[in-house]
Amino acid sequence: PQPPPLPLAEDNKTVENTLKVCEKMKKFNIDRRTEPVIAIGGGVALDVVGLAASLFRRKTPYIRVPTTSLAYVDASVGAKNGCNFLGSKNRLGTYVPPVAALLDCSFFKTQQTREVTNSLGEMCKMA
Secondary structure, three states: OOOOOOOOOHHHOOHHHHHHHHHHHHHHOOOOOOOOEEEEEOHHHHHHHHHHHHHHHHOOOEEEEEOOHHHHHHHHHOOEEEEEEOOEEEEEEEEOOOOEEOOOHHHHHHOOHHHHHHOHHHHHHHO
């Protein structure tokens, strides 16, 4: 089976997409003791996959690979995973940190300047 691509927009941070990731984990027959889930992408993908991993078989380990500057900051220090529910942002979620976060700043080269400057507030907050 193919890993599921996730839409990037905030309105795709849903229970339905979280469950789709759980379904794929089931189809891959992941051994939660030896096979972490790897989430590659921006904040939406990392949140949805992190939530799915934290729920699947009561906590399957996962690795974050952020590809945006904002997700880079969040992934390096955060343990929050979540999805939007009934019109409310991050209404469902868990606090389960990844087993690792692979941080590669070369992903920044793929971003527009505006995306990088939008993440500066989060960077200052974490400093």
